[in-house]
Amino acid sequence: MYEHDVIVVGAGGAGLRAAIAAHEEGADVALVTKLHPVRSHTGAAEGGINAALREGDDWELHAYDTMKGSDYLGDAPAIDTFAQDAPEEVIQIEHWGMPFSREEDGGVSQRPFGGMSFPRTTYAGAETGHHLLHTMYEQVVKRGIEVYDEWYVTNLAVTDHDDPENRQCHGAVAYEIATGTVEGFWARNGVILATGGLGQAFDHTTNAVANTGDGCAMAYRAGVPMEDMEMIQFHPTTLPSTGVLISEGVRGEGGILYNDEGERFMFEQGYANNDGELASRDVVSRAELTEVNEGRGIEDEYVDLDMRHLGEERILDRLENILHLAEDFEGVDGLDEPMPVKPGQHYAMGGVETDENGETCIDGLYAAGETACVSLHGANRLGGNALPELLVFGARAGHHAAGKDMKTAEIQTGPSARSEPGDVAPPIEPGAVDTGSDDVAADGGERSSSDLRTDGAMVEPKETLEHAVQQERTRVETLLEDDGINHAEVRSNVQQTMTENVNVFREEAGLHQALHDLRQARERYENVAVSDPSRTYNTDLIHTIETRNVLDVAEAITLGALAREEFRGAHWRAEFQQRRDQEWIKHTMLAWNDGDPELYYKPVLLESEHKEYEPKERSY
Amino acid sequence: MSTQIEQETETEESADESVTEPPVESPGDRRRQQKRERASRLDEQRRVEEEVSEDEETVSLKIFRYDPEVEGKEEPRFDDFTVPFHKGMTVLDALIYARDHYDSSLTFRHSCRQAVCGSDALFINGRQRLACKTQIGDLDSGTVRIEPLPHQAVVKDLVVDMEHFYDQMEAVEPYFDADDLPDDELEEQYQSRENREKVKMSTRCIWCGACTSSCNIAAGDNEYLGPAAINKAYRFAMDEREGEQRKQDRLRIVEQEHGVWRCQTQFSCTEVCPKDIPLTEHIQELKREAIKNNLKFW
Known part of the structure; x- marks a missing residue:
């Protein structure tokens, strides 16, 4: 078992920034990534990093543009925090040597970007993400922060109280790709999920092959609600x-x-x-x-x-x-x-529900970057807002997890923030497939953890981790030993139905079709197996486990899309071609609920301590 | 184990060309020229294909296989695969097809598919290339021969152990470390456009390891920093924001016994770099800087 104060899962922009922040606070921090940090998909970001740096611009204008861009589904405290912190974060990475494009006078250049009322997008050629990723990894090397590269985190060690808000996260379980070893990572203070996007749920995507929504799916199954997943x-x-x-x-x-x-x-x-x-x-x-x-x-x-x-x-x-x-x-x-x-x-605007400090409703579990939904981007992210997001909220999550004294968050998380129950009638039963057995191989392990559930009784933290490690070892062995179908067929079915039915234009019939197809894919997934018997660098096994995550996030996206009966931002419905503010200025929340997903709503916060935003028609 | 046995020494072929290349044409001219060449190659290929048959077009792959713990794979071997060909198909597309349709144990690193993550540098038809940006239509031979990067220990199939490469990268203190920073945390450092231009190409490195794998010196001297690490040192030594004191430290690092002086300017690194970084020039420039620096202290 490995032990650290803070475990950061994923080493792209958000993970690296979080690790540096936690280290600044004196924490013993480790990055655990299924790639090597410089292979992360932050490196593919091209355009730029928005921040109000210049005379004539200020954070409130940036906040206003972001709220308008979100089509009034962003939460004001998240947006204000973001726009206020962004300038300092951008100058910080400049001080770390980021090779920004420059003006004649040697200052950092800024260019116009979509939806921005001021040219505030800093950039480094058309390869801003590459430079940001490398600049931050260099600073991780400088600080001697421990990196476990090519270690794939497959599950979280979360205690098993009935109410997710009483659960605690004590670490994660990871599989060393080179050797096939499964080990526990004990986190004394917290685990930060920074696993990036989920684009592999679709077949025409800008996302990397590695962007399989691992962090979202793991948090979801551990009991953290997914927020606004339909917003793609x-x-x-x-x-x-x-x-x-x-x-x-x-x-x-x-x-x-x-x-x-x-x-x-x-x-x-x-x-x-x-x-x-x-x-x-x-x-x-x-x-x-x-x-x-x-x-x-x-x-x-x-x-x-x-x-x-x-x-x-x-x-x-x-x-x-x-x-x-x-x-x-x-x-x-x-x-x-x-x-x-x-x-x-x-890009996924939705994701793991967090507050402004990156905290989820599970004690000790954080998320940042594309994995998280603070909610900053609401129904639509503006270009150049993803990179400052991962800087701002990566840093905040890192600081908070390391114990820095921070202002209490205004955003409420967890099922207690619910304002009304959900209203959606899927044509199938979503969620876990009930096989009637205790087979943990294909189901991500959540069922056997509920067997253990003894609500109210304190479960020893280390026992929680050891149990999770044991489960993952069984899962790996079962996948390696069983005969079955290749996961690639299942993944490809998911991607095709998502691109066909849950695309830019969405209709009820198509969403129903997608849910049927996803259900079928879930059932087929129960029969997957890994045909490569090797413990050495078994990518067949890695991809098979990822495909389970792809299934969970794809279903969550589709359920959200079916529930939201309006047109807002990126989400368009043939049957409801208007933004319906009376009814729909609220977040769609999806709780895994131990395999029986439950939809509910939580209010959008249009008011922060600084100001109140009035929803306006969004025209450009 | 290493794939050196398998290596075909084709990497030196065009070192001379790159030295004598006329420097006058603009990047646009060069790109258009390359495009014309490619178009004529494609035309030729199309003619050939039309003659062959009306059947589905296919491409043959010859792929290196090895797994230390699987029976029948402990001894390195080559497996043949035939996959359907489509216009625009890359070597990575072909590998993915073969894996997903024929043999899910076929193992290679890949992620972004767009030449920025640096995961899939492989030895393709005798040359280090990124599989994702190598169009099968651009390769000369009928069969595509795919091997792991030479001069690195093979973990399995096309996956090599990158640890030594990473160690060398980290040996040059690869991080920005300015002598002085502005006091105000909202004030940036200034950098001239010329200076940014000077370091620009060096900052494009994606750590794919193609250069180091192609380098004869690195193959013979395991302690040699290698072109990627020296380029990284160049990136910081030439960045005016860092300051003179740090630059001295950096020059001392690259001047060491296994540093810049080992380079024999064979240009193999520059030839294979998928990001067109003029690695050899950067190494030469650091040699000049080191000499200037040493003279200064005489």
């Missing part, structure tokens, strides 16, 4: 054949979108008469698909993004990476011809 961002400019992202920076610098008739449709078809291409991402994605659906798409699939008029010098200076991506992954020379683009899954 589809980025308007991804390459059609691979889903590789073409940065919003292209439009920020002046890139133009054209349909098959050569129309600049964002203006000419009236989607965004003021901001055009720089309208919020959900607006542009819907516009593109509407063009395609109405027969004005190119090859009935995509539209063109043209940046040639920016000139070679400016493109090479600020967007060179885009030329490489378009060339390598679509065979197109961006200096010579327009680049084909279409919407692709990009």
